[in-house]
Amino acid sequence: MDLRQGQCEACRKNAPRATPEERSLWIQQLPHWSVAQEQGVDHLVRVFTFANFTQALEFTLRVGRMADQQGHHPAILTEWGKVTVRWWTHILAGLHRNDYICAAKTELLYE
Amino acid sequence: MDLRQGQCEACRKNAPRATPEERSLWIQQLPHWSVAQEQGVDHLVRVFTFANFTQALEFTLRVGRMADQQGHHPAILTEWGKVTVRWWTHILAGLHRNDYICAAKTELLYE
Numbered sequence: 664m665d666l667r668q669g670q671c672e673a674c675r676k677n678a679p680r681a682t683p684e685e686r687s688l689w690i691q692q693l694p695h696w697s698v699a700q701e702q703g704v705d706h707l708v709r710v711f712t713f714a715n716f717t718q719a720l721e722f723t724l725r726v727g728r729m730a731d732q733q734g735h736h737p738a739i740l741t742e743w744g745k746v747t748v749r750w751w752t753h754i755l756a757g758l759h760r761n762d763y764i765c766a767a768k769t770e771l772l773y774e
Numbered sequence: 775m776d777l778r779q780g781q782c783e784a785c786r787k788n789a790p791r792a793t794p795e796e797r798s799l800w801i802q803q804l805p806h807w808s809v810a811q812e813q814g815v816d817h818l819v820r821v822f823t824f825a826n827f828t829q830a831l832e833f834t835l836r837v838g839r840m841a842d843q844q845g846h847h848p849a850i851l852t853e854w855g856k857v858t859v860r861w862w863t864h865i866l867a868g869l870h871r872n873d874y875i876c877a878a879k880t881e882l883l884y885e
Contacts, residue, residue, distance in 0.1 A: 716838065716841065716842060716847045717838075717842055720834075720835065720838040720839075720842075723831075723834060723835075723838075723850075723852065724831065724834075724835055727827070727828075727831035727834075727852065728831075730827065731827060731828055731831075736827045736853070736854045738851060738852070738853045739834075739851070739852045739853075740849060740850070740851045740852075741834065741838065741849070741850045741851075741852065742847070742849045742850075743847045743864075753854075
């Protein structure tokens with residue numbers, strides 16, 4: 664499965680988290696991303712760099728619009744020359760297939 | 775001085791930080807803001823709330839455009855229904871008059 668071609672599905676409370684096998688497999692498609700814990704919850708995280716604030720802000724806007732299209736929403740930290748994107752599934756307090764798909768789509772927006 | 779009418783000035787390494795007296799005075803114009811330390815550096819911080827992600831993203835864009843106009847740049851964390859804005863002066867590792875001016879202008883953008 665090419666994550667970049669995936670589409671997010673509506674995520675309910677009883678949806679399955681990504682299994683360890685899925686996580687190992689999918690992260691191979693996301694070499695610049697890592698899994699970091701925040702308040703005990705796993706997040707997919709990447710820092711993107713830019714030449715200035717304006718370019719960082721434009722990227723934030725592109726990621727935000729993609730998120731609205733997918734109906735799944737990250738935390739986006741915009742700073743001078745830098746955007747940090749974090750994907751996770753709030754309702755599952757962890758990582759779902761949707762997060763890997765959205766990370767891959769975020770990567771496409773940077774290319 | 776009405777902070778909302780101020781304009782940021784170019785800030786050099788030997789520019790003066792806001793004095794305790796100025797901080798006490800200026801924060802009165804910013805009742806929803808607080809000073810928080812991050813890695814030992816004072817920041818002016820406020821969390822703004824919204825009905826959804828799209829409205830939060832639009833506010834981020836407005837704040838970012840104002841920042842570019844002022845030539846002074848915050849950290850903006852965009853999340854579902856919530857935007858956290860942090861102003862500080864990197865080169866001074868602390869708070870300058872510019873930060874209070876930009877916080878007041880951010881407030882105007884929310885009204």
